[in-house]
Amino acid sequence: MLLGLGIVLGFASIGFLCWLLFLCAVYAAPLFVAAMVCTMLYDHGVLSGAHSVLAGIAAGIMMLALGQAVLASSRDPALRVSVSLLLALPAALAGFGTTLGFCGMGDMGVVPGYLFATFGALCVGGVAWTRLCVIQPA
Numbered sequence: 101m102l103l104g105l106g107i108v109l110g111f112a113s114i115g116f117l118c119w120l121l122f123l124c125a126v127y128a129a130p131l132f133v134a135a136m137v138c139t140m141l142y143d144h145g146v147l148s149g150a151h152s153v154l155a156g157i158a159a160g161i162m163m164l165a166l167g168q169a170v171l172a173s174s175r176d177p178a179l180r181v182s183v184s185l186l187l188a189l190p191a192a193l194a195g196f197g198t199t200l201g202f203c204g205m206g207d208m209g210v211v212p213g214y215l216f217a218t219f220g221a222l223c224v225g226g227v228a229w230t231r232l233c234v235i236q237p238a
Contacts, residue, residue, distance in 0.1 A: 104233045114202065121198055127164065133149035134160025140184035169177035171235040180233070195224025 138156025141147045147155060170183050199220025203213035 108160050111193040121195065121224060125194065125224050125232050126187070128162040128190040128194045128228065129223075133163040167232075168235065169238075171232060172235070173236050173237060183206040184229055187232055188225050191228035192221045192225025196221035198224070230236045 134156040136156075137159040138152045141152040141155055143150060146152070167183060167187050171180060174180055174183075196217050200213060200217035202214050202220075208216070
């Protein structure tokens with residue numbers, strides 16, 4: 101009984117993490133920018149720990165606001181596609197890493213694991229890109 105419950109809860113938790121990944125994939129680029137700004141400011145000694153975290157959060161918020169403002173105001177399809185792809189690329193990388201991590205939890209070989217992770221990156225990046233393309237200009 102407990103073995104069956106463990107298997108069911110394991111599949112449910114992996115499903116929940118995948119759902120959370122697809123839900124938050126649009127915010128991968130602002131999170132990446134925030135982490136990089138925070139790390140750069142702290143590593144180079146420009147700001148202290150708390151101040152670099154606040155500056156990173158501000159940079160991530162500005163990245164999200166700028167991307168959504170460009171998508172909401174521009175009618176040029178080339179600009180919209182390029183901004184959407186730039187915002188969806190970190191989501192694809194997050195999908196690749198997450199899927200590769202899930203493959204490492206099982207007994208999958210290296211080549212099938214990387215193929216499956218590439219498929220996961222295409223799925224997560226595609227979902228993020230389509231969610232960003234839904235934003236229509238005003």
